[in-house]
Amino acid sequence: MRTLKSEDAPSMAVRACVYGIVRHPLALVLCLAVAPALVVSQVSAQELEQGHVFEGNVRDAETGEPLVGAHVSVVGRGTWAVTRGDGTFHLTGMAAGVYTLRADRLGYRGSTAVVTVGNVRARRAVAESAEVVIELAPSPIALEDLVVTATISERAAAEALRPVSVMTGDVLQRQMTATVAGTLASMPGLAATRMGPSVAQPVIRGLSGDRVLMLEDGTAVGDASNQGADHTTALDPSSARRIEVVRGPGTLLYGGNALGGVINVIRDEIPTAVPHHLTGAATLQTQTATGALAGSATAVFAIAERVPLRVEVAARTAGDLKTPAGTLLNTDGELWSGGAGTAYVADWGRLGASFRGYRNYYGIPGGFVGGHEQGVRIEMERVSSKFRTVVDEPVGPFHNLRFDATHTWYTHREIEASDILGTLFEQQNGSADVLGRHGRWGPFTAGAMGGRASWEDFGYGGSLHTPDTRRLKAALYLLEEVDLGSIQIESGLRYDWTLADPGEDRVSDIGEIRDRRFHSLSGSLGVLYKSAAGLVLGASVVRAFRTPDVTELYSEGPHLAAYVFEVGNPSLEAEVGRGLDVFLRFESDRLRAEVTGFHNDITNHIYGEDTGRLSRVLLPVYQFRGNDAVFSGFEASVDVDAGRGLALEGVASSVKGSLKGTGQPLPLVPPLKGHVALKYERRSWYVRTEAEMAGQQDRVGEFETPTRGYTVLNTAAGVRFTFGGRLNVLTASLANAANTEYRNHLSRVKEIMPEAARSLSVIYRVVF
Secondary structure: OOOOOOOHHHHHHHHHHHHHHHHOOHHHHHHHHHHHHHHHOOOOOHHHOOOEEEEEEEEEOOOOOEOOOOEEEEOOOOOEEEOOOOOEEEEEEEOOEEEEEEEEOOOEOOEEEEEEEOOOOOOOOOOOEEEEEEEEOEOOOOOOOEEOOOOOOOEEHHHOOOOEEEEEHHHHHHHOOOOHHHHHOOOOOEEEEEOOOOOEEEEEOOEOHHHEEEEEOOEEOOOOHHHOOOOOOOOOHHHOOEEEEEEOOOOOOOOOOOOOEEEEEEOOOOOOOOOOOOEEEEEEEEEOOOOEEEEEEEEEEEEEOOEEEEEEEEEEEEOOEEEOOEEEOOOOEEEEEEEEEEEEEEOOEEEEEEEEEEEEEEEEOOOOOOOOOOOEEEEEEEEEEEEEEEEOOOEOOEOEEEEEEEEEEEEEEEEEHHHEEEEEEEEEEEEEEEEEEEOOEOOEOEEEEEEEEEEEEEEEEEOOOOOOEEEEEEEEEEEEEEEOOOEEEEEEEEEEEEEEEOOOOEEEOOEEEOOEEEEEEEEEEEEEEEOOOOEEEEEEEEEEEEOOOHHHHHOEEEEOOOOEEEEOOOOOOOEEEEEEEEEEEEEOOOEEEEEEEEEEEEEEEEEEEEEEEEOOOOOEEEEEEEEEEEEEEEEEEEEEEEEOOEEEEEEEEEEEEEEOOOOOEOOOOOOOEEEEEEEEEOOOEEEEEEEEEEOOEOOOOOOOOOEOOEEEEEEEEEEEEEEOOEEEEEEEEEEOOOOOOOOOOOEOOOOOOOOOOOEEEEEEEEEO
16 A cells, blocks of 8 residues: 655645536535645645643732633634633644733733744744733723624724624623524614514614624524524524624625624634643523523543544523513424534644534414414524634735635424424525735735635425525625724725526516526725724725525515515615714723714615515515615713722614605614613622613504513622632523513514513533
8 A cells, every 4th residue: 555645635635626526516615625725735744843832821910819711812813722720821832923912801801912932033943831921900891802803803892993892701691592683682783683582683773684694703604594583593602702793884804795784603613723721611501581491511622732622512492481461372492502623723724624513493472463373383403514724824915814615504494283384494505715814015004805605505395485596606805904003994895796596487476587696896995093092983984785685586475484475576676785884982991982873875775564465374465675775873882990890881772764765764673772780890709780771662664563662670690719720600690670561672572472571590601
């Protein structure tokens, strides 16, 4: 048998790719993902030796005590570690160079430190250790969050060129619900449409559906959540490390469709570094309003010198929702998800893959117009795989290259009484992305460029007559920054092309069903001014583009779980949005504040309008149509450290959505909403009380019911302690403490039942 030499690997891999592409188009996606590995695979064995092991310590700045459970990361590199009981951390595989370390810990203000590892003049370095001490100061408010979503490079949230929010740590644990949308609903500019506790979809600035792009570690989820109000997002937030939200259009790195914004659930499914020791977290949660019991566990460990493995499992079971007016029947559910990811971490970068399975079985209540008396059950399944290659060494003009390939299979069954299949949605998609980042290049300080290609197969069954459709997409984009000291400028361009192919041309009751092609150029320009006093002023203008989805074009038939008869329009034109954002930020040791004003003018805004008629099966008929519309409003947030552990927090947001020609209000637009909170925090515990408020919504679309305003009281307390050398966090939250009967304007079942009754939630989490 011939021994395989290292120089044989690239040629053999290329031949395998060519052969695979001939046999199946999906092989092209996989080959694009591993392409950089072929470029660097001839690195010699000497170059692949283990780099530096960087050792450090995180301590309390006031007492000098070691801090357990602190998250330490290398900014811009993806390498991270968690401190142990003695406050120590180890960052493995560190090549010689100068790095910025970032340390974060619950109850403390994040801090950065610049460190030098090894001999920076040497291209490679032998293994050795260094040590640094990072001190964190106690703080009742979180400051200096870093963001990676919709930015050229990782940076502080205060320096982002568009409005962005981050949920992590205590806040994420306290706000955790069964859905991503419900977890984020208290953020400025966000709301959630609901059809029970298991079904929620995010709304950003009055926009929803595929105008809000849902990402998982930076790649699209690939579910059918935008094809019906009963379709929850196929994401379990319980294992998320952090969730980042970018509000408004202009996220050209991900797609022109995201007129509302982007939500990125970050888990690090594909490990980015080899941990020095077993690292992970486990969570257990219970809630009284639904009798829910949920748990999740994540572990990352090394299976070889350069190969980490991440495994995860999560499960949830819940009963019917209890409200002050009674029980909302058929809202129980069961969910499980799990996954595994691994990577080869080399000096030049990393090559990895992950696999995830997800299943959700839940009920949709009945009892309203068009609804089944007993409701409908939904079975949702999603299986996804992801491949990622990152090259952190210079390649031509780029200092970083990233290749992603994904494949997702998704199915959604709506089951009536006696186990009759009412409606079936099936979806399979694959995508390939390439992103290159560069440093100083001519007049530009930094920039990114890339492209994306994808295909999606949509299948329908049951009572739906929507034709099976294939959708092809391709895009190229460019984003560049100019740093002029106190002024930063960002500009971007993106070209999108889309083909929707329903299989065959035919004349139907909804019109002429035929191929539709869309293409457009999107662009953005943003300016940020930073003063020495901590004041940041920013503005951005955007032209964004969205193609009609398959449901809006070709839907024909009853959607039973949503209790509507949806009528598509195959002649719809694409949406074109022109947006303006102006924001003002201020951040100091004791204050963080931001206020944003926005105006979004959308040509041919597509929405489902209640015609006031009932179909032959007595379901309300919703007709998709396009009209020019405008959305405008504001968002504001403030966090104040009042001293001695006391903090004040306030959030408010409002949006007004109207048709341009008539001024008629658009349906399902949230009212003025927000909250004020008082928090007292010590190093090892905190207490918090909050008043959640919403104004009356009487600007309603046709056949939509006005909703009265409300005030709901919420309280929470948490304790942090070290046990077994690990950080343990116990949180108890009491939602709707006064058992107030109130209704969410965006709830599809508000006519029959209010929101949840008084509910106690207890979450225990251990970080190791």
